[in-house]
Amino acid sequence: xxxRSVVLLAIQRALQxxxxxxxxxxxxxxxxxxxxxxxxxxxxxxxxxERLTMVGGETHVLSxxxxxxxxxRELIVEFKDQIVLLPADPELERLGIPRLMNEVAVNRIxxxxxxxxxxxxxxxxxxxAQAGIADTGTIVLIHSSERGRLSxxxxxVHVALLKKEMIFPDKITFLAKAQQAGLDYSATSQTxxxxxxxxxxxxxxxxxxxxxxxxxxxLIYSTDxx
Amino acid sequence: xxxxxxxxKANIRSALNNDRLQAAVLKATNHSLAKxxxxxxxxxxxxxxxxEAALRRDRTLTRLxxxxxxxxxxxxxxxxxxxxxADGEEANQIIGQICREAVSGSETxxxxxxxxxxxxxxxxxxxxxxxxxxxxxxxxxFEVVETDLGEYIVQIAGQxxxxxxxxxxxLSRQDVGRIFVEKLGVEYREDPVELINIARGILRQxxxxxxxxxxxxxxxxxxxxxPLIVENEGNGxxxxxxxxxxxxxxxxxxxxxxxxxxxxxxxxxxxSATGQRITGSVIFFNRPSSxxxxxxxxxxxxxxxxxxxTKALADPKLRAVLRCIRCGACxxxxxxxxxxxxxxxxxxxxxxxxxxxxxxxxxxxKAKDLPFASTLCGRCSEICPVKIDLHHMLLHLRQEIVAAxxxxxxxxxxxxxxxxxxxxxxxxxxxxxxxxxLLHEVLRSHWSPKLPLWGRDRSSPNLAKExxxxxxxxxxxEHK
Numbered sequence: 001x002x003x004r005s006v007v008l009l010a011i012q013r014a015l016q017x018x019x020x021x022x023x024x025x026x027x028x029x030x031x032x033x034x035x036x037x038x039x040x041x042x043x044x045x046x047x048x049x050e051r052l053t054m055v056g057g058e059t060h061v062l063s064x065x066x067x068x069x070x071x072x073r074e075l076i077v078e079f080k081d082q083i084v085l086l087p088a089d090p091e092l093e094r095l096g097i098p099r100l101m102n103e104v105a106v107n108r109i110x111x112x113x114x115x116x117x118x119x120x121x122x123x124x125x126x127x128x129a130q131a132g133i134a135d136t137g138t139i140v141l142i143h144s145s146e147r148g149r150l151s152x153x154x155x156x157v158h159v160a161l162l163k164k165e166m167i168f169p170d171k172i173t174f175l176a177k178a179q180q181a182g183l184d185y186s187a188t189s190q191t192x193x194x195x196x197x198x199x200x201x202x203x204x205x206x207x208x209x210x211x212x213x214x215x216x217x218x219l220i221y222s223t224d225x226x
Numbered sequence: 227x228x229x230x231x232x233x234x235k236a237n238i239r240s241a242l243n244n245d246r247l248q249a250a251v252l253k254a255t256n257h258s259l260a261k262x263x264x265x266x267x268x269x270x271x272x273x274x275x276x277x278e279a280a281l282r283r284d285r286t287l288t289r290l291x292x293x294x295x296x297x298x299x300x301x302x303x304x305x306x307x308x309x310x311x312a313d314g315e316e317a318n319q320i321i322g323q324i325c326r327e328a329v330s331g332s333e334t335x336x337x338x339x340x341x342x343x344x345x346x347x348x349x350x351x352x353x354x355x356x357x358x359x360x361x362x363x364x365x366x367x368f369e370v371v372e373t374d375l376g377e378y379i380v381q382i383a384g385q386x387x388x389x390x391x392x393x394x395x396x397l398s399r400q401d402v403g404r405i406f407v408e409k410l411g412v413e414y415r416e417d418p419v420e421l422i423n424i425a426r427g428i429l430r431q432x433x434x435x436x437x438x439x440x441x442x443x444x445x446x447x448x449x450x451x452x453p454l455i456v457e458n459e460g461n462g463x464x465x466x467x468x469x470x471x472x473x474x475x476x477x478x479x480x481x482x483x484x485x486x487x488x489x490x491x492x493x494x495x496x497x498s499a500t501g502q503r504i505t506g507s508v509i510f511f512n513r514p515s516s517x518x519x520x521x522x523x524x525x526x527x528x529x530x531x532x533x534x535x536t537k538a539l540a541d542p543k544l545r546a547v548l549r550c551i552r553c554g555a556c557x558x559x560x561x562x563x564x565x566x567x568x569x570x571x572x573x574x575x576x577x578x579x580x581x582x583x584x585x586x587x588x589x590x591x592k593a594k595d596l597p598f599a600s601t602l603c604g605r606c607s608e609i610c611p612v613k614i615d616l617h618h619m620l621l622h623l624r625q626e627i628v629a630a631x632x633x634x635x636x637x638x639x640x641x642x643x644x645x646x647x648x649x650x651x652x653x654x655x656x657x658x659x660x661x662x663x664l665l666h667e668v669l670r671s672h673w674s675p676k677l678p679l680w681g682r683d684r685s686s687p688n689l690a691k692e693x694x695x696x697x698x699x700x701x702x703x704e705h706k
Contacts, residue, residue, distance in 0.1 A: 212460020
């Protein structure tokens, strides 16, 4: 008999022996009242920033592509002559970030087409984030061939670009509206990232920057395209 | 880890003689409890959330077979390879086989001609500890590296994790400093930041050359076919990003029916475990990477393990233990755990949850002392985010153990005598006269100070002339 049938049979036997241990009273007092939809509003944006800052992340709120370029230039200049990871993400292309990087003379690398050991030397990684969750200051990274995992992971500094209208108040709203917003939730692997990587494994002393980034900078922008 | 549940008393004695251990455990558990209290206080409906989570977990358990089949169907449809295993031995065999296939044909000699063992990187998983996966894979010739920093520290020290969510909680910074000197040959230092930098540097190289990644699975969502993990260090992200083969190992109870259930549990787990609103990362393994993706696992395996869990499922008094989401809050709250630390329990899962799981997983005989290592104070049940009635389960297990396992003759005779006496009021009253007489005539007499130890420092109470039974009889007549 295969492991599958053995396990299933054991479960079914156990359930027959003790079919229903549910309490009769099923009202737990837990209800989620429908919340007004505040997705993308300034209130939600403030909450997102506040929560992300609390866990050691940084945010900048920007209006228009030009502002994104400006602040990125400032950030990238610090990494002149160093390796910066940039995936082949069309949105990054649209914002003109590859060109900007050439101007600033950082060593731009696409982790998708370079060696792992070289990518691991990077000082910074720039990616887009597909959504934000305000309640926890979380960014949602949905992985695809154009948006690999490594650009947000290998370098000590991760800069994530997040569209303002994609910040949802909480996890539940995100799930309810992800599909509608064009994010295919269940078909792609994804990572929810909240602030820099951290550990408290030695005497519960909080150390930010464990195996992942030490700094997470989220640039929240509204696009010129409306 | 080597199971030493049968030497519980000796384990406890050694923990009680270790001041450093006790200080470290107390400091860490206090810290976790304080952080938890802060983020729990933010949610006015915390209690309702606990009840709801308990109910939803129970609902899933009552149709566990269907829920797991739904998980399998949806995961398989996306290319995840699902393996069902009855016990740890089977799990190890299957995982070993996947690892062998993953590394076959790859280079195994270094430039100097030395044989290089194929490398497996693991992120934290108590389930793989439970089945002894690491020693098994090592016996097959793999190098297996634990990448969670706490887990890495205990691995190089040759120890087992002492806490479900904080494996190195029993070690002070000085302990870690000494372990690094001895095992890694580095200079002694005790600053946590420096120590973590050393470990990070070593582990980064391991991540880059790992051929297989093994993770646990905090939950697996049936309706979408999605296993997922929560973690903080980024090691889970690396383990599921770099190796082209990934294996996630879950107990059958880790399945949740819907994303909505998951969202509720994601509120409860990090708050209870580490006092966070959410962990640094939540990683959803929705499917293997496509050929166009340059990272992530091309092959994604999900191992679904029973290993004794169905025994709890069949027991009406114990089924609810399978609600457990392994947050470790009951450990932090338990006065026994806080005094002895986790190793004293002698098994993978310490604390109240471990004392319930051990007799179920290992059998009553093997873990017969563990349910007695509790004060039954109930703090574990009060703090549990999914309302497992742990202390009543411990009491229930004590009854089972007394019925099933041979007890010392003297103890048996004592309890039987007690039972007989309590069953017969006349006998009870007659016998009660004896200690009354002794108390009056011996302890309170001039003999008292001469009694060794007891009498020297104590005065005995001044008893009333009449017993309660005598007074009752005088006031109300014979009891009918």
